[in-house]
Amino acid sequence: MKFSERIIAMQQSPIRKLVPYADKAKERGKKVYHLNIGQPDIETPKEFIEAIKDFDEKVIAYAHSQGIEELIHAFIEYYKKHDIYFENDEIIVTNGGSEALIFSLIATCDYNDEVLIPEPFYTNYNGFSNMTGVNVVPITTKAEQGFHLPEKNEITKLINNKTKAILLANPGNPTGTVYTKEEIHMLKDIALEYNLFIIADEVYKEFVFDEQEFMSFAHLDEIADRVIITDSISKRYSACGARIGSIASKNKDLMKQVMKLAQGRLCVATIEQVGAANLINTPDSYIEEVKEEYWKRRDIVYNALQKMDGVICEKPHGAFYVIAKLPVDNAEDFVVWLLEEFEINNETVMLAPAEGFYATEGLGRDEVRISYCINANDLEKAMNILNEALKVYPGRV
Numbered sequence: 250m251k252f253s254e255r256i257i258a259m260q261q262s263p264i265r266k267l268v269p270y271a272d273k274a275k276e277r278g279k280k281v282y283h284l285n286i287g288q289p290d291i292e293t294p295k296e297f298i299e300a301i302k303d304f305d306e307k308v309i310a311y312a313h314s315q316g317i318e319e320l321i322h323a324f325i326e327y328y329k330k331h332d333i334y335f336e337n338d339e340i341i342v343t344n345g346g347s348e349a350l351i352f353s354l355i356a357t358c359d360y361n362d363e364v365l366i367p368e369p370f371y372t373n374y375n376g377f378s379n380m381t382g383v384n385v386v387p388i389t390t391k392a393e394q395g396f397h398l399p400e401k402n403e404i405t406k407l408i409n410n411k412t413k414a415i416l417l418a419n420p421g422n423p424t425g426t427v428y429t430k431e432e433i434h435m436l437k438d439i440a441l442e443y444n445l446f447i448i449a450d451e452v453y454k455e456f457v458f459d460e461q462e463f464m465s466f467a468h469l470d471e472i473a474d475r476v477i478i479t480d481s482i483s484k485r486y487s488a489c490g491a492r493i494g495s496i497a498s499k500n501k502d503l504m505k506q507v508m509k510l511a512q513g514r515l516c517v518a519t520i521e522q523v524g525a526a527n528l529i530n531t532p533d534s535y536i537e538e539v540k541e542e543y544w545k546r547r548d549i550v551y552n553a554l555q556k557m558d559g560v561i562c563e564k565p566h567g568a569f570y571v572i573a574k575l576p577v578d579n580a581e582d583f584v585v586w587l588l589e590e591f592e593i594n595n596e597t598v599m600l601a602p603a604e605g606f607y608a609t610e611g612l613g614r615d616e617v618r619i620s621y622c623i624n625a626n627d628l629e630k631a632m633n634i635l636n637e638a639l640k641v642y643p644g645r646v
């Protein structure tokens with residue numbers, strides 16, 4: 250039997266494809282510190298579970314396709330706190346930020362249309378593009394420049410009549426880059442000049458460190474008709490398994506089109522929506538404390554990397570990831586070696602090879618993404634293991 254070209258073109262997740270090596274290491278009794286995946290260890294606010302415990306319906310019925318009223322209201326209130334004003338018909342609840350991204354691509358691009366994405370990017374953008382028949386055109390960014398955007402003309406020369414949107418995560422995964430106001434305005438100008446949508450994936454907006462300021466595309470009135478904000482409670486409230494996200498736009502016609510997609514998949518899980526709606530009652534101190542914690546961890550990872558001979562990495566200012574260039578010939582081989590051959594006191598570390606975060610062939614081959622979702626103590630140990638491993642790795646260059 251023949252499978253579709255779309256499914257064959259899809260890559261395996263670079264974050265998960267080496268998991269069998271980790272499983273084997275664990276079977277052999279090794280402890281593996283997982284720095285390869287963005288699953289936070291932070292507790293979900295109790296407000297989520299409390300609301301679910303109070304759920305008292307006799308039937309778990311379909312919810313409205315748009316989302317339950319309480320949750321739409323909660324998202325509206327949440328955005329107000331960020332000086333962003335969405336109306337009721339400008340938000341749809343989705344199955345995580347993932348579905349919001351898929352809906353955005355379907356609503357803005359035809360088959361074989363193109364979407365510009367700064368690379369390295371969240372690898373599932375590749376999968377979402379394959380699913381929807383959209384071609385990714387990478388805007389290459391570099392470790393040495395903190396993965397900031399190139400000059401405007403470097404971006405506009407990638408645009409043609411197939412280009413329909415610019416998609417970007419701010420702060421970035423896997424880079425941790427927080428785009429400056431100037432960069433946001435540059436993309437606004439491009440979107441206006443070339444009539445493009447901006448799909449702004451802002452799921453990490455709470456986690457911005459140092460003197461950096463996060464600027465949402467939703468703050469730009471001039472392009473309100475072409476900005477789509479995709480969002481999620483997964484990272485903000487450490488609720489990845491709840492699968493609750495949202496798609497929002499001031500373009501009401503666009504949202505009417507997206508409603509057709511929402512109706513097609515009937516609804517998002519009813520009970521999780523009930524839990525998510527109550528997250529609006531989480532004290533602001535929760536987010537502050539979580540942010541402080543990630544900031545502390547970012548410092549541990551960044552400071553350790555700075556001290557490692559031959560490692561290059563610019564300080565990331567947001568999310569909970571960092572990309573590091575390693576003095577190795579091939580980062581994937583290095584990660585496999587870490588799992589199969591290396592240990593300190595029967596412990597090792599797992600990283601995500603960064604090549605799969607790039608669309609351009611060959612880029613990122615000597616880079617890894619490190620996620621700092623584990624506690625500070627373990628993180629210190631994991632960074633020590635990495636340091637010692639690099640000293641003795643046979644493929645070191």
Ligand SMILES: Cc1ncc(COP(=O)(O)O)c(C=O)c1O
Binds near residue numbers: 287344481
């Ligand atoms: C940049 C970015 N966008 C979207 C998502 C999807 O998250 P979810 O579907 O859990 O909301 C992730 C998950 O890691 C991410 O890193």
